[in-house]
Structures are given as structure tokens and as C-alpha cells.
Amino acid sequence: xxxxxxxxxxxxxxxxxxxxxxxxxxxxxxxxxxxxxxxxxxxxxxxxxxxxxxxxxxxxxxxxxxxxxxxxxxxxxxxxxxxxxxxxxxxxxxxxxxxxxxxxxxxxxxxxxxxxxxxxxxxxxxxxxxxxxxxxxxxxxxxxxxxxxxxxxxxxxxxxxxxxxxxxxxxxxxxxxxxxxxxxxxxxxxxxxxxxxxxxxxxxxxxxxxxxxxxxxxxxxxxxxxxxxxxxxxxxxxxxxxxxxxxxxxxxxxxxxxxxxxxxxxxxxxxxxxxxxxxxxxxxxxxxxxxxxxxxxxxxxxxxxxxxxxx
Amino acid sequence: xxxxxxxxxxxxxxxxxxxxxxxxxxxxxxxxxxxxxxxxxxxxxxxxxxxxxxxxxxxxxxxxxxxxxxxxxxxxxxxxxxxxxxxxxxxxxxxxxxxxxxxxxxxxxxxxxxxxxxxxxxxxxxxxxxxxxxxxxxxxxxxxxxxxxxxxxxxxxxxxxxxxxxxxxxxxxxxxxxxxxxxxxxxxxxxxxxxxxxxxxxxxxxxxxxxxxxxxxxxxxxxxxxxxxxxxxxxxxxxxxxxxxxxxxxxxxxxxxxxxxxxx
Numbered sequence: 003x004x005x006x007x008x009x010x011x012x013x014x015x016x017x018x019x020x021x022x023x024x025x026x027x028x029x030x031x032x033x034x035x036x037x038x039x040x041x042x043x044x045x046x047x048x049x050x051x052x053x054x055x056x057x058x059x060x061x062x063x064x065x066x067x068x069x070x071x072x073x074x075x076x077x078x079x080x081x082x083x084x085x086x087x088x089x090x091x092x093x094x095x096x097x098x099x100x101x102x103x104x105x106x107x108x109x110x111x112x113x114x115x116x117x118x119x120x121x122x123x124x125x126x127x128x129x130x131x132x133x134x135x136x137x138x139x140x141x142x143x144x145x146x147x148x149x150x151x152x153x154x155x156x157x158x159x160x161x162x163x164x165x166x167x168x169x170x171x172x173x174x175x176x177x178x179x180x181x182x183x184x185x186x187x188x189x190x191x192x193x194x195x196x197x198x199x200x201x202x203x204x205x206x207x208x209x210x211x212x213x214x215x216x217x218x219x220x221x222x223x224x225x226x227x228x229x230x231x232x233x234x235x236x237x238x239x240x241x242x243x244x245x246x247x248x249x250x251x252x253x254x255x256x257x258x259x260x261x262x263x264x265x266x267x268x269x270x271x272x273x274x275x276x277x278x279x280x281x282x283x284x285x286x287x288x289x290x291x292x293x294x295x296x297x298x299x300x301x302x303x304x305x306x307x308x309x310x311x312x313x
Numbered sequence: 314x315x316x317x318x319x320x321x322x323x324x325x326x327x328x329x330x331x332x333x334x335x336x337x338x339x340x341x342x343x344x345x346x347x348x349x350x351x352x353x354x355x356x357x358x359x360x361x362x363x364x365x366x367x368x369x370x371x372x373x374x375x376x377x378x379x380x381x382x383x384x385x386x387x388x389x390x391x392x393x394x395x396x397x398x399x400x401x402x403x404x405x406x407x408x409x410x411x412x413x414x415x416x417x418x419x420x421x422x423x424x425x426x427x428x429x430x431x432x433x434x435x436x437x438x439x440x441x442x443x444x445x446x447x448x449x450x451x452x453x454x455x456x457x458x459x460x461x462x463x464x465x466x467x468x469x470x471x472x473x474x475x476x477x478x479x480x481x482x483x484x485x486x487x488x489x490x491x492x493x494x495x496x497x498x499x500x501x502x503x504x505x506x507x508x509x510x511x512x513x514x515x516x517x518x519x520x521x522x523x524x525x526x527x528x529x530x531x532x533x534x535x536x537x538x539x540x541x542x543x544x545x546x547x548x549x550x551x552x553x554x555x556x557x558x559x560x561x562x563x564x565x566x567x568x569x570x571x572x573x574x575x576x577x
Contacts, residue, residue, distance in 0.1 A: 174410075177409075180409075182403075184399075188392055190389050190390070191389055191426070
């Protein structure tokens with residue numbers, strides 16, 4: 003009985019975390035599903051967003067400006083990866099890894115802004131002293147400041163903007179680039195430009211999610227983005243595997259990613275309550291993602307058309 | 314309309330795999346010409362089309378389309394002038410986007426793409442009309458994903474996309490080679506209709522000598538990266554496959570007029 007009570011108690015926290023990571027998953031969706039690029043920059047840009055946001059709030063910046071700058075920092079990170087990939091011809095995965103590595107140092111310096119040695123690995127921010135938008139403290143309160151409500155509003159706005167943007171001429175050209183870049187060029191689309199733009203948008207959204215995550219947990223940390231891409235992919239893929247048959251509209255597909263992220267965190271909560279050590283979480287995450295990535299492949303291999311012929 | 318002035322292209326230069334694909338090739342095409350291009354494997358047919366389209370930069374020589382020097386222009390910028398259909402039916406369309414979205418991309422070829430809606434309602438009417446002319450029933454399936462279409466349907470759609478915004482030059486790169494004979498014939502027929510409807514200047518690469526003779530008003534044959542046969546007008550109309558094979562042996566100085574060229 004105690005198990006269920008404590009599980010129930012942990013549900014709001016899991017949902018809120020899922021929603022923060024849901025924003026991140028929308029960013030991952032832009033590169034992974036639309037642009038057809040696995041972008042590893044996000045492991046670094048998530049922390050960049052958090053670091054920029056926290057350091058700015060600590061230095062007295064208004065909230066909206068801190069969020070905007072976090073978003074811009076994410077755009078810049080995506081831009082660097084995009085230039086590595088298109089202008090210098092480095093494979094996309096490697097470009098992302100390079101930026102991510104570089105961001106490790108940059109993030110330390112952002113968080114160490116104003117300190118003696120100019121570098122810091124962890125930056126706490128207290129909800130008592132600063133007017134944070136989202137905080138884990140209020141996650142069970144029935145109030146406007148409940149992070150779940152705030153995050154839902156954020157998600158609605160972000161998904162709305164994405165829905166609009168990917169329906170525009172520019173957004174369509176970005177989708178065409180991911181679907182068939184040769185065809186896109188034949189239609190006069192500068193695929194280098196659209197690729198860079200897609201990477202920027204994606205990392206901007208991821209950095210924004212990092213900014214909200216650091217407020218939610220009350221600190222920015224150099225390791226907060228470690229394995230972020232895997233969690234983002236997990237959300238995208240869980241959402242797709244579960245909802246691809248029902249959700250056909252683009253906005254619904256983005257919502258599926260968010261639900262995927264929430265499900266992911268609910269599952270994590272559940273196994274933690276079952277007694278799994280937090281040290282083993284990354285292992286579990288990797289397994290979950292591997293399984294969900296394998297499902298579509300195995301399904302078509304053993305249950306799809308022609309499966310019998312091969313068997 | 315198109316002027317190729319001694320263009321050269323060597324792939325993998327300086328290596329053991331070096332391959333001279335275009336060897337100082339010159340060609341001039343007038344407005345309204347429908348040129349069929351034949352030649353053996355590796356003769357440089359597709360390479361020539363790709364050079365015109367800007368898939369790669371040529372090593373030397375100049376390429377002019379409609380008077381404009383495009384030799385150093387990138388592929389997406391040259392798209393203003395060109396409609397292209399590829400050999401692989403998968404290449405010409407975006408499979409995860411709908412039929413109307415693909416057409417909308419094609420309608421905006423060479424235009425600046427901004428934050429206006431990607432498709433407008435007026436356009437849909439135009440698309441329905443145009444799709445109906447294909448006679449494939451696609452006009453009722455505007456929002457279907459192109460990935461659901463067959464190879465022949467996709468090639469027909471790609472043809473439509475290539476001509477939706479009348480190009481200065483239409484490049485057909487063995488666009489029926491991957492289709493079954495019946496579908497290939499249908500797509501060829503459509504190509505003829507579309508070309509003559511807008512009087513498009515066209516280059517069509519084919520492996521099939523009979524098609525090369527039956528279509529267009531001019532025929533060129535490539536060998537080892539240069540034009541070795543160039544017939545047009547009445548002379549072309551009188552051509553037979555046997556004539557072509559003779560011309561080929563004479564031009565290339567070898568008698569191995571291969572069966573692959575004939576059968577395609």
C-alpha cells in the first residue's frame with residue numbers, strides 16, 4: 003500500500019519533468035524526424051540554455067530576457083553544428099559531437115561568469131530569492147504557479163509556432179530537405195541553408211527546455227545534458243510507436259512526442275519506486291530506447307507483408 | 314537556349330580510378346528543340362545532364378542557359394531554369410510529403426521561400442486540373458503521401474512537377490528506365506504531351522534506340538564524353554536502328570555496337 007501512495011505522490015513530479023523534456027523532444031523531433039539528422043549537439047545545448055538562463059537571472063535580468071537569451075544561445079549552438087556539417091562537410095553526427103564537446107568548456111565558463119577563475123560546474127538558484135517560472139517545489143500545488151500548468155502553456159505556444167512554421171513555404175522547404183535533399187535542390191531549395199536553419203531551430207528549442215529544466219530543478223549543472231539526446235529520442239520514438247496510427251496531423255505528432263516524454267518519466271518513476279538505483283538509470287534508458295527503436299524494425303520483419311516468405 | 318562549350322569533367326582525378334566522363338564536350342541547343350541523347354554505358358549521358366543541372370562543377374568549359382553563364386552557379390540556383398526528372402522514381406519527389414505539398418514545392422521553384430503559407434486554396438484547384446490530365450486518378454488524392462504511389466505514378470507526378478512552372482530546359486534522365494514496358498510507354502507519351510503543350514526545350518537521355526528515334530526532333534549520340542553523332546530534322550525522321558548502329562561503329566571506331574544499347 004505504501005508503495006502505491008509514494009508512487010502516486012511522485013506522479014506530479016514525473017509529469018512535470020516529462021513536460022520539460024517534452025519541449026526538448028519537440029526540438030529533437032525537428033532534427034531527427036523532419037531533417038533526418040541525428041544531432042548530438044543537444045547534449046551540450048540543453049546545459050547551455052540552463053546555464054545562460056540561470057546566470058542571467060542571478061545577475062538581475064528579467065525572466066523573459068533570460069529565456070530569450072537561452073533560446074538565442076541554442077540557435078548559436080545549432081548554427082555552429084550546421085556550419086560544421088554543411089560548409090566544412092563534416093558528417094552530421096560528428097559535427098554534433100564536436101559542438102557538444104566544445105560546449106562543455108563554454109558551459110563551464112558561462113556558469114563561472116563573474117567568479118575568480120571564470121568557471122563553475124554547478125550553479126544553484128533558489129526559488130525563494132528569484133521569481134522562477136517553474137519550480138519543483140510547487141508541483142503538487144493547485145495554483146497558477148504550478149509548473150505543470152506553466153509548462154503546458156509553454157508547450158501549447160511552442161507547438162503552435164512549430165505547426166505554423168512548418169506549414170509555411172520556408173518550413174515546407176525544410177521538410178523537403180529532410181525528405182529528399184536531391185529533389186529539394188532540383189526545386190531550387192538551398193539545402194545547406196535549410197539544414198543549418200533546422201539545426202538552429204532544434205537547438206533553440208532544446209536550450210529553452212534547458213532553461214526551464216534548470217529553474218524547475220533549482221540549478222544548472224554541467225552534466226544536466228548528458229544523455230539528453232537519448233531521452234529526447236526515447237520520447238520521440240515512444241510517441242511515434244504508440245500514436246503513429248492515430249495521430250496523423252503534424253501538431254498531434256508533436257504532442258505525441260510530449261506524451262512520449264511524460265510516459266518515459268512515469269516509467270522511470272515506477273522503476274525507481276520498485277527499487278532501481280538512480281545509478282542504473284542511464285543503462286535502463288539506453289535499453290528502453292534500444293527496444294523502442296527495434297520495435298518498428300522487428301515488427302516489419304516478422305509481422306509485416308512478406309514476413310512469411312522470408313521465414 | 315543551352316550552350317555547352319568544351320566542358321570537361323574527370324572524376325577521381327590523379328587516382329587509379331580516374332575517369333574522364335566529359336571530354337571537351339560542346340553542344341548547342343535551340344529553343345524548342347527536343348533532343349534525345351543516346352550512348353553506351355559510361356558514355357557521359359547522365360554526367361552531361363548533371364553538369365547542366367549543377368550537381369557538380371565542371372573542370373573546364375562554360376555552360377550557358379538562355380544566354381546566362383551558369384558554369385559556377387550552384388545546383389539550387391540553376392533550378393530557376395531547369396525541370397528535372399530522374400531515372401530513379403524515388404529521386405524526384407519527397408515521399409513523406411503529400412502530393413499537393415510536392416506540387417507546391419515545384420510551383421515555387423526558383424522563388425524566394427518566405428513565411429507565407431506553403432499551399433493556398435487557389436493552387437489546389439490548379440493541381441487538381443493538372444493531375445487530371447495525367448489520367449491516373451491522382452486528382453482525388455491530393456493529400457495522400459507520395460510514398461504510397463507506384464513508381465510510374467511518381468514519375469508522372471515528377472514530370473508534372475518539372476513542368477508546372479515552365480522551365481527553360483527540361484532534363485529527362487532515363488526517366489522511364491526503371492519502369493515496366495507498359496508504364497514506360499505511358500510516361501513517355503505523357504512526356505511528349507507535356508513537352509509539346511508548352512513547347513519546352515528538352516533533353517531526354519535514353520538507353521532505348523527506338524525511343525530515341527521516335528521522340529524529339531534531334532538526336533545526339535555520345536561516346537567517351539563527347540558528341541559523336543548529331544542528326545536532326547528530316548534526316549532524323551528517316552533514321553532506323555540499323556543506321557544508328559552503323560553510325561555508332563563509325564563514330565567510335567569500333568564495331569562493338571553493343572546489344573545493351575539496342576535493347577535498353
